[in-house]
Amino acid sequence: MGKLHDRMQEDLLLKAYSPHTQRAYLGCACHFAKHYLRSPEDMGEQEIRDFLLHLVRDRKASPATLSMYVNALKFLYNVTLKRPEAVQGLAYPRRPKTLPVILSPEEVIRIFAAIRSVKHKAIIATAYAAGLRISEVCALRVSDIDSQRRRIHVRAGKGKKDRYVMLGESLLDLLRQYYRKARPRGAYLFPGYKPQRPICTTAVRQVLRKAVRESGLTKRVTMHTLRHCFATHLLEAGTDIRILQVLLGHSSIRTTLRYTHITDRLVQKLVSPLDMIHPAP
Numbered sequence: 001m002g003k004l005h006d007r008m009q010e011d012l013l014l015k016a017y018s019p020h021t022q023r024a025y026l027g028c029a030c031h032f033a034k035h036y037l038r039s040p041e042d043m044g045e046q047e048i049r050d051f052l053l054h055l056v057r058d059r060k061a062s063p064a065t066l067s068m069y070v071n072a073l074k075f076l077y078n079v080t081l082k083r084p085e086a087v088q089g090l091a092y093p094r095r096p097k098t099l100p101v102i103l104s105p106e107e108v109i110r111i112f113a114a115i116r117s118v119k120h121k122a123i124i125a126t127a128y129a130a131g132l133r134i135s136e137v138c139a140l141r142v143s144d145i146d147s148q149r150r151r152i153h154v155r156a157g158k159g160k161k162d163r164y165v166m167l168g169e170s171l172l173d174l175l176r177q178y179y180r181k182a183r184p185r186g187a188y189l190f191p192g193y194k195p196q197r198p199i200c201t202t203a204v205r206q207v208l209r210k211a212v213r214e215s216g217l218t219k220r221v222t223m224h225t226l227r228h229c230f231a232t233h234l235l236e237a238g239t240d241i242r243i244l245q246v247l248l249g250h251s252s253i254r255t256t257l258r259y260t261h262i263t264d265r266l267v268q269k270l271v272s273p274l275d276m277i278h279p280a281p
Contacts (some may be wrong), residue, residue: 004041008080029073048087066093108226127164131234135201139156139190144174150172244256
């Protein structure tokens with residue numbers, strides 16, 4: 001895409017998109033251009049529509065992948081090319097409403113027990129105990145841990161918003177163990193190979209995959225699964241949905257409601273209306 005690639009990258013930077021989103025959008029735009037061997041400047045609504053159909057029919061793209069391409073192409077034509085008419089008819093694919101994988105507290109403990117490194121255990125425990133996104137865990141700084149007020153400062157989370165989340169006693173003890181043993185150099189709480197840089201998300205995902213495998217669990221567990229578990233376990237404990245919204249960093253309560261669903265434990269506590277009118281003998 002040449003100069004157009006550079007212009008789109010500059011627009012993404014000016015809009016303060018995360019590095020991950022920048023790479024994803026630029027990759028989608030480049031794929032679109034390579035598919036036709038033409039510049040997006042010379043294409044329009046019909047080419048975009050045919051390309052998305054190609055992704056679905058030939059590449060078997062998932063709804064999530066297709067949504068990413070739609071977002072990328074909308075940004076390209078709305079912001080960089082200033083041709084909104086080319087994408088105004090684009091619709092997002094319907095996603096199947098499947099319940100997320102949720103671990104029981106006992107299963108979470110099994111994952112923790114399978115992690116030998118205190119640093120790796122601290123990373124995974126922080127994600128679960130504070131309900132953080134993987135990018136938020138990696139970006140934590142030593143100064144973000146406020147042991148006096150029992151809170152963690154999450155800087156520039158999704159949507160570039162700061163927030164505070166809980167710092168429980170168990171997590172604080174684990175972080176203190178980790179800090180005494182590792183003595184991380186630099187500003188980041190969990191540095192990577194280079195002390196001045198944070199650990200990368202790929203390394204964290206590898207840690208979790210290994211722990212899940214060694215724990216013997218057969219469920220598909222990702223870092224976002226831990227965030228789902230955080231919300232679900234707090235909900236089961238009676239936490240108000242509005243408090244969950246703040247802890248998860250959602251601007252809309254509707255987003256938080258997607259994380260909540262009728263869990264096994266809540267189902268077990270429900271009383272059937274038949275039992276209410278005909279108590280068991």
